[in-house]
Amino acid sequence: MKVKTEYYLIRILGDTNPYIEGQYNSDEERLKEAQEIRKDNGDHDGLYRLNIVEGKPEISCFFVNEFDGSGKSEY
Numbered sequence: 001m002k003v004k005t006e007y008y009l010i011r012i013l014g015d016t017n018p019y020i021e022g023q024y025n026s027d028e029e030r031l032k033e034a035q036e037i038r039k040d041n042g043d044h045d046g047l048y049r050l051n052i053v054e055g056k057p058e059i060s061c062f063f064v065n066e067f068d069g070s071g072k073s074e075y
Contacts, residue, residue: 005053009034012046020050031066038067 007030008022024030027049034047051058 003054005051008050008052010046010048010050010059011037012048014044015046018046022050031062034062035067 006022007024007027008020009024009030010018011021012018021033022030024033030049037045037047047062049058049060049062051060
């Protein structure tokens, strides 16, 4: 039985004003969006994963290697 997961991005503008972007079709799609934001804005904004798994929210971080091209998402 497949677990229903919804993928969102928490973006905290200037690390002070949070809002939610998405819904994305996959973690890979969300990661690409986060990478574009990081490329365009540097590390000015906080970026976090928000997964809704079977109706329950789970928040997790991105790792530096996901933004610098040296690694792949573990999620």
